[in-house]
Amino acid sequence: MPKKPPRNAFYFFMVDYREQQRKKGIHYENMAEVANAAGPVWRDAPPSTRTKFEDMAKKAKQKYNVPEMKYTSTGISLAEIEQREREAREAQEAELEDIKNLVTLNVVKGSIYTEDFYLMDVNFYCKAGTHYVIGESTVLRFNLKDGIKDNYHEIINPGSIPTGYAHDVKLGSQELGLEMPDETVPRSNYIQILATIIDYLKQQDSNSNILPPIFTMPDKVLPVQDFFLQMCSRAAEDESLFRIYKLDTLFYNLINSIKTRGNEGFPKESLALTQLKKDLFKYTPGLGCEHHEEADKSVECTLSKVKRLAFTILDSCCPIAGIDVVPGKHLPFDYDIQGILSIKEQKKGRLAASIAGLPGLSSSNSSVVNDSFNDSTLHTTAESNVVKKERRVHEPLRMPKTDFAQKVRLAPDLTESNFPKLTAGHGRGRGLSGSFGKLKLDK
Structure with a gap:
């Protein structure tokens, strides 16, 4: 070389x-x-x-054996694309490790029930180029013991509409229940909003220079990151101070860290995301801000969304942790708390489905199940404790082995006397005998 x-x-x-x-x-x-x-x-x-x-x-x-640079049809080198994918993969691994360390540290310290977590959601009119036109944002603070503690909600006026995106902004305002951006008044003070969010994140530890992570749904990670980028660019602040993580990853690690039984928690992270997407409290009234409540668009309000996400996590974690549920903190005010708790206790007390007359066991105890079939004592005890159901017998619609030949009657013998003769006559159906006479067949 x-x-x-x-x-x-x-x-x-x-x-x-x-x-x-x-x-x-x-x-x-x-x-x-x-x-x-x-x-x-x-x-x-x-x-x-x-x-x-x-x-x-x-x-x-x-x-000199120097590799030739290859490019895509859009002019981007393949090496640059591979570097971006590698950076995204490393960032995802670092995020997962950071969340695991956060949960594990609080479990060891015994503060997992009082550790504050921050949820955030934003509404954007549309995506203009590489940036999002943000119209509303909410940050919420909660923990397992106290439930929802407080929130910071802000309706944002982005100012002038980007050129060529007026129609998209109009559709977004109608869908989200937001007013069209007012270009006649100064836009919202992004520097002030950023300062308020920083003070809000420092409530638990005002002396720390490291801000706690902010959790949001996977589809809102990029809009939230871009919102902080817009605010930091105006305030000359370093956007790397803010860690925007996926909420489903936190939910998965949090509930599995406090579970005490094998059938609690989530075996896969995708199930945590599925539970969040169910949005069990979606149509609960009174969760949105005053503007969205008057416009009958409470479902689209970011304040309502973060409250529903927090309620979903608390509704799943509190019964496992043995925390008393407080209306308005862990669940909405109008929910039947006693009824919900009784149902959850019934679910916790149920046994797994029985297999071959034996109480259901987890997959990790499959060897015990195989050995139990050879143990006559266990087999006898299991049969005495399990209530046998009557075996269902299928009744066919017709009796089998039926001789249908006995019910078939033979056809009677028919002669010419059983059929009337065709006679000539006027009109339709007089037969062919009258027509043969008119034909001159001998010529």
Whole structure:
């Protein structure tokens, strides 16, 4: 391998340009002077001239086994795409590790029930290019013991509508129950909103320079990240201070860290996301802000959304943790708390489905199930404790082995006397005998 990498096409063009100018009597002291003189000529060179020197550079790279750069149809190099995918994969692994460490640390400290978690949701009119036109945001704080503690809700006026996106903004405002952005008044103060959010996140530890992570649904990660990017760019703040993580990952690790029985929690992270997407409290009245309640769009309000997400997590975790549910904190005010708790106790007390007359066992105890079939004592005890159901017998619609030949009657013998003769007559159906006489068949 050479000490220096192979030259590019412009280098070979400069060498040729320097030689051509030398023949004309023009001399350059170094390659820097050649670059200054040859640069404008290279930019205006026709494609045929460029191709000549690009081929020379390509041959030089092949000579030294330098890999050729490959690009997609949109002009993006494959190496850049691979780097982005690698960075996204590393970021996802770091997020998962950070959430696990957060939950595990609080479990060890014994503060998992009092640790505050922050949920966030945003509503955006549309996506204009690479940025989202944000119209509303809410940050909510809760923990398992106290339930929902407080929230910071803000309806945002983004100001001027991006050129070409007026129709999209109009559709978004109708869908989300938001007013159209008012261009006649100054837009919302993003610097003030950012400062308020930072103070809100520091409530638990005001002396710490590390802000707690913010959790949101997977489809809102990019809009929330872009919202912080917009605010930080105006406030000259470092956006890397904010960690935006997926809520389903927190839900999965949180409920599995406090479970005490094998049938509690989620065996897979995807089940936590499914539970959040069910949105069991979606149509509960009174959860939204005053603006959305008056417009009958409470379901779309970000304040209502984060409350419903928190209620879903608390509704699943509190019975496992043995925490007394408080109306308005762990569940909405108008829910029958006693009825819900009694149902959950019944579910916790139920046994698994029985298999072959034996109490249901988990998959990890499959060897015990196999051994129990050889134990006559266990088999006898299981049969005495399990209530046997009557076996269902299928009754066919017709009796089997029925001889239908006995019920079939033989057809009677028929003669000519059973059929009337056709006679000639007027009108329709007089037969063919009357017509044969009119035909002159002998001629």
